[in-house]
Amino acid sequence: MRTTSTAAIALSIGLIATSASAAELVIESWRNDDITIWQDTILPAFHAQHPDIEVTFQPTAPAEYNAALNAKLDGGTAGDIITCRPFDASLEMFKRGHLVDLTGMEELGNFPETALAAWSTDDGSQTFCVPMASVIHGFMYNKDAFAELGLEVPTTEEEFFAVLDAIKADSSYEPMAMGTADQWEAATMGYTNIGPNYWKGEEGRKALIAGEAKLTDEEFVAPFRTIARWADYLPSGFEAQSYPDSQNLFTLGRAAIYPTGSWEISPFQRDAFFEMGAFKPPVQNAGDPCFISDHVDIGMGINKASPNQEAARTFVEWVGSAEFAELYSNALPGFFSLSSHPITLDDPLAQEFIDWRNECSSSIRVAHQIVSRGTPNLWNDMWVTSANVINGVVTPEEAGAHLQEGLASWYAPQQN
Amino acid sequence: MQHARAAARRKPFPWHVVVFLAPAVLIYSAVMIYPLAETLRLSFFDRTDEGMRFWVGLVNFERLFLDSHWADQFWNALANNFYFFVVHMLVQNPIGVLLAALLSMTYLPGRTFYRTAIFVPAMLSVVIIGFAWKLILSPIWGVSETLLGLVGLDFLFGPWLGKEGSALTTLALISVWQYVGIPMMLIYAALLAIPEDISEAANLDGVRGMALFFKVKLPLIWPTIGIISILTFIGNFNAFDLIYAVQGALAGPNFSTDILGTFLYRTFFGHQLELGDPHMGATIATAMFLIILVGVMAYLWGVQRHMRRYQF
Structure with missing residues (x-):
């Protein structure tokens, strides 16, 4: 009896010793949908190169992630690698001393400035997460429906509304699947989807942050005028139509066009029985330069309290590499690596989306950096106002004035 | 006299009372009183970007009631909350009384079936209720339009x-549909507790049918209706789940269904890019607590005390 227990102790000590020699990392994430992809594809690829580092992917439900992570960081029980939400949620963690300063890491040079902005301090002097992926906005369409009605993919706004008119006149499809019940569709798939073409992407976004442009200016009001026109082409009762309703209308083949984000690519290809195509937000006049919403969504940083700093750094550096960019973008079509490395995608629809980066300038959602920091919150206001504009309860001019008033009430650069 | 005083002196301290009360007092303090006190305390603080907490006194309340951004939302939520409550008082409780009166009729085949069927929604999760009604009322997949079409409406x-x-009216009616079983059950129990001989005596005096209900039974169940009203008040001013399940935290369209509960949730936990603000959240929670406290006190002093009770 005694010998067996001694043997057991010796064995367990031996186990501890062997496991201590290999560093173990835990990744905190909200992407619980991707757990199998991390376990089966991404982490084995890392392990093959770094056999001495064991990595576990430990996601939480998206809605609980921020609160759960902050509680774990405060309690000192958070994992070594932190998946970073863009902008203020991560900036707050950095300011409170939970994230390691990554400024100067060589791999950060692989990313454009727009991508780094999401995980840097306001003046851009310190960066605390490596950018992973973005989602690109545009429109998906039902190729069968377009072929049946003899329609061409629109490139200008005039053509876009002509296509909508043609689908409406034929009446076998709903022209466009979108509702305003959840409000965020109106803001994300509507206003900030088509908006960059009007405010010239980063130029307008930065001017707004600097206080040189106002939300009452023509370039910010005009997209409201355009989405107000969408109301005629939405299914009847769109005021009570939710996001899943819109998704189902499109994948069931009842609607021809769907204003979208690239994260829908894999679920839609699973659910839809027809061939899908995508087109970028139409420009106002033929030949205008185009701008797309290429929104930074996800990054990775290191927990300052982690005992495995060196291993964690090795992993995060790998996340910044070209190899990871290609691996991740292909494993999760629709989440595009933010890296400047050229990558090729196996999924043709995803490739269509990422090709727009070569033709157009990328920009992020206008409300996400700095200007949604106060109360009233600009991004929340944009949801409500965009839905109101499409519902026809406020005019585009009133919408702009309302947003500007809210922003100017707390944001100093907008107060003169 | 002296003997009695000696007996009183000899009587030991009633430790058993303390022991018997202790579990309830401890649990209640830990899960109700402590969080409530902590909420009140939080509402007098604010914090810096680095997470340091500092005392601000009544500044949060000043913001809530005087800063137009907060005040507009607060009064909008409060007004919506009152409307939500009024709909329940005007629809849920009268229907509850009516159903209870019907259930307590002497000859009613299938009584237990009705009683159970009407009470079942009150036991279902609000998430299920919200989801089911969203589907029923959906303009795309819903059956409402077809059903209305069957009767030409x-x-x-x-x-x-x-x-x-x-x-907001639609949501209030969904909530009424869900909870109408509760006033029905309470009033049904109160009606059953009225002794037969009172009805018989009234019968002998020539009071029958509707008159029997309105002139004899209704006055006897007023205290129960009073309790139901105050429970409805507390329930409605703490409501949150149905609105959140159906309309989300922004309580659309255009905040028309925003009530104090959703306003509190949004402020406390944040929403999308808006980071949670536990201190303003606690301030709203305190305001809600005070509103409910004032309502309940007004009721207890103004109404319940003057209500006549009948001994059977």
Whole structure:
């Protein structure tokens, strides 16, 4: 009896010793949908190169992630690698001393400035997460429906509304699947989807942050005028139509066009029985330069309290590499690596989306950096106002004035 | 006299009372009183970007009631909350009384079936109720339009949950549908407790049918109706789940269904890019607590004390 227990102790000590020699990392994430992809594809690829580092992917439900992570960081029980939400949620963690300063890491040079902005301090002097992926906005369409009605993919706004008119006149499809019940569709798939073409992407976004442009200016009001026109082409009762309703209308083949984000690519290809195509937000006049919403969504940083700093750094550096960019973008079509490395995608629809980066300038959602920091919150206001504009309860001019008033009430650069 | 005093002196301290009360007092203090006190305390603080907490006194309340951004939302939520409550008082409770009166009729086949069927929704999760009604009322997949069409009323159908004018009423009626079983049960129990001989005596005096209910039974159940009203008040001013399940934290369209509960949730936990603000959240929670406290006290002093009780 005694010998067996001694043997057991010796064995367990031996186990501890062997496991201590290999560093173990835990990744905190909200992407619980991707757990199998991390376990089966991404982490084995890392392990093959770094056999001495064991990595576990430990996601939480998206809605609980921020609160759960902050509680774990405060309690000192958070994992070594932190998946970073863009902008203020991560900036707050950095300011409170939970994230390691990554400024100067060589791999950060692989990313454009727009991508780094999401995980840097306001003046851009310190960066605390490596950018992973973005989602690109545009429109998906039902190729069968377009072929049946003899329609061409629109490139200008005039053509876009002509296509909508043609689908409406034929009446076998709903022209466009979108509702305003959840409000965020109106803001994300509507206003900030088509908006960059009007405010010239980063130029307008930065001017707004600097206080040189106002939300009452023509370039910010005009997209409201355009989405107000969408109301005629939405299914009847769109005021009570939710996001899943819109998704189902499109994948069931009842609607021809769907204003979208690239994260829908894999679920839609699973659910839809027809061939899908995508087109970028139409420009106002033929030949205008185009701008797309290429929104930074996800990054990775290191927990300052982690005992495995060196291993964690090795992993995060790998996340910044070209190899990871290609691996991740292909494993999760629709989440595009933010890296400047050229990558090729196996999924043709995803490739269509990422090709727009070569033709157009990328920009992020206008409300996400700095200007949604106060109360009233600009991004929340944009949801409500965009839905109101499409519902026809406020005019585009009133919408702009309302947003500007809210922003100017707390944001100093907008107060003169 | 002296003997009695000696007996009183000899009587030991009633430790058993303390022991018997202790579990309830401890648990209640830990899960109710402590969080409540902590909420009140939080509302007098604010914090810096680095997470340091500092005392601000009544500044949060000043912001809530005087800063137009906060005040507009607060009064809008409060007004919506009152409307939500009024709908329950005017629809839920009278229907509850009516159903209880019908259930307590002497000859009613299938009584237990009705009683159970009407009470079942009150036991279901609000998430299920919200989801089911969203589907029923959906302009795309819903059955409402078809059902209205069967009786030739389909022209009345609209995207009710998506219209500012009708969304809150629709939600209030969904809530009424869910909870009508509770006043029904309470009043049914009160009606059953009225002794037979009172009805018989009234019968002998020539009071029958409707008159028997309104002149004899209704006055006897007023205290129960009073309790139900105050429970409805507390329930409605703490309501949150149904609105959140159906309309989300922004309580659309255009905040027309925003009530104090959703306003509190949004402020406390944040929403999308808006980071949670536990201190303003606690301030709203305190305001809600005070509103409910004032309502309940007004009721207890103004109404309940003057209500006549009948001994059977």
